[in-house]
Amino acid sequence: MPDMGRFSPEIPHEELKQRRSACQDRMDPGSVLMIYTAPRRIMSNDVHYRFRQDSDFYYLTGLPVEEGVLVLGPEKACVYVKPGTPEKETWEGPQPNLDETAEMSGIQDVRDLEGLNKDLESWINGISALYYGYGSDAGRDAEILGLSQKLLIRGRAGTSGPERVVHPARILHELRLVKSSWEIQRMQETAEITARAHREIIAAAKPGMGEFELEAILHNVFRKSDAIEAYPSIVAGGGRACILHYIKNDETLQKGDLVLMDAAAARGYIHSDVTRTFPVDEKFTEPQKELYSIVLRSQQKAIASSVAGATMDSVHDDAVSVLVDGLIELGLIKESKDECLEKKSFRRFYMHRTGHWIGYDVHDVGSYYIQGKPRPFEPGMVCTVEPGLYIPGDDDIPEAYRNTGIRIEDDIVITEGAPLNLTSGVPVEIEQIEELKC
Structure with a gap:
């Protein structure tokens, strides 16, 4: 040959x-x-x-x-x-x-x-x-x-x-578990491919499109950059966003839907992991904005907390605290904050953890606990930060909030100082997203 x-x-x-x-x-x-x-x-x-x-x-x-x-x-x-x-x-x-x-x-x-x-x-x-x-x-x-x-x-x-x-x-x-500068640079490059795909999809999404059509855009961007899916993509419209691992991606997007897209690129065995939630229409509705803003504040707090010496558990607790405040403010949780946290009744709306390691595997290797105690973050570790809210369609939920799933996820490098967001190139603010839709 x-x-x-x-x-x-x-x-x-x-x-x-x-x-x-x-x-x-x-x-x-x-x-x-x-x-x-x-x-x-x-x-x-x-x-x-x-x-x-x-x-x-x-x-x-x-x-x-x-x-x-x-x-x-x-x-x-x-x-x-x-x-x-x-x-x-x-x-x-x-x-x-x-x-x-x-x-x-x-x-x-x-x-x-x-x-x-x-x-x-x-x-x-x-x-x-x-x-x-x-x-x-x-x-x-x-x-x-x-x-x-x-x-x-x-x-x-x-x-x-x-x-x-x-x-x-x-x-x-x-x-x-602790990445070299070479690995972090490769992760940044993979994150930039993911960001391009998300921007294209947010701009393209319209009522009447199939979830699979958005997934096709994703694959096109990835392959043009010599990358592949890091994991089976989630493109979930409407109430399907409340299914945490929805991967059928075979339904049609309806006017008024939000789309939860958990999708990212991998190249050279280096992975990214990103979730964004955006409207099919040009604008978020006011109830959607209210829920989205709670998740965004939660993520911002959790990212700011992702520093050397913190732990996965402490970051999760910070994220949950903000989510519970927001749910109480909207009347979706009726009890006091202390009672809610003690009973973990917030799990009706937020039932998963806030992050995981990422690297050569999407859910990368390395212990989360050492001798039964949460492992402190060290510079060079890379993790996701991904709080969410999943509001069921139950009768006791105000109709405007029912069947709404929102998650926001980024890849964060622990440094000697402030955390580094590798996936900040993916729009996250409401105004940024709506500007892409215009």
């Missing part, structure tokens, strides 16, 4: 080197870490979904290869891959060979995957700990753990298995 120049590094070598080094520093002396590529998944019969690499494998190697294993020791790194064959390349295009894999990953010791079984015993014989992601592949678990047991039992032959098996999430997911 001709050289099509498609095997340049996707992540700078220095970035990958720093990640692997940080991982090695946290490993036990004399231990080994093994990370496997993601499996190919069947969509229907013999048709596969597009391949999506395992986030941990990609984080440490930058390799999109479909079959491979990273082996990392305290002072060494080796990656096994399955080189392309002429037949496979005829069907699927060029595949990186061993030298090209080394160039992409910055790992010099690259071996054919066929040799892994032969090498496996030498990798884990006598090590103190094996960092291995058990639980995702029963057959592989049986092979790895069976070999470990065999080495332990054959002690008279001078072998010994790992003293313990540890899931690599224990160290690797903690590393992924």
Whole structure:
């Protein structure tokens, strides 16, 4: 096959080197870490979904290869891959060979995957700990753990298995939680693609359009920027916005509807996550403005609270406090604020948390609690801030507010000072949104 120049590094070598080094520093002396590529998944019969690499494998190697294993020791790194064959390349295009894999990953010791079984015993014989992601592949678990047991039992032959098996999430997911400046820049670029899509959709939405037509605009903007959906998009008109994970997107928008759109881009495995709520018509109605303003004030307070030393729980509490004040003011909550917070009766209108980590996964990895206590934010962490209100159509609700769902979501970087909003390019103020509609 001709050289099509498609095997340049996707992540700078220095970035990958720093990640692997940080991982090695946290490993036990004399231990080994093994990370496997993601499996190919069947969509229907013999048709596969597009391949999506395992986030941990990609984080440490930058390799999109479909079959491979990273082996990392305290002072060494080796990656096994399955080189392309002429037949496979005829069907699927060029595949990186061993030298090209080394160039992409910055790992010099690259071996054919066929040799892994032969090498496996030498990798884990006598090590103190094996960092291995058990639980995702029963057959592989049986092979790895069976070999470990065999080495332990054959002690008279001078072998010994790992003293313990540890899931690599224990160290690797903690590393992924704090982003480098390179990662944050990539997240900013992805956020800007998302912002373009949201602006186009807000401007285009009109009564009589299908939710799927707005989703099509989204896909068009993403693909023109070499990006894809970060997750199945929510484009929910009217009362469907009260369905938190509505993804059918197959209804027609009606005059007077609000549209809740939870949709964002991903590129190079870097994700964004944004929600906006806007009118199908040119203007918000007055009741819609009242509810929207409550959610916006809640989000503004929560973003301002997203600083080093705060926690997900404290940010959530700040968001809830503003929402409850607004609901009481509108008469949707009849009891006192203290009573509402104690009973959590606000959950009738706001039933989810206010944020989550984001990065190489949309709901990214990393602990939210340490020894049972909320984890303090540190500079470099990135999270969403996404309060909302979901007003049901119950008889005790004033008719003007019934079946109204509103959520506003942005991606926030924790810094040494004020929080950085990566997705501020998406209009959020009522006047900004209405100006786009004109």
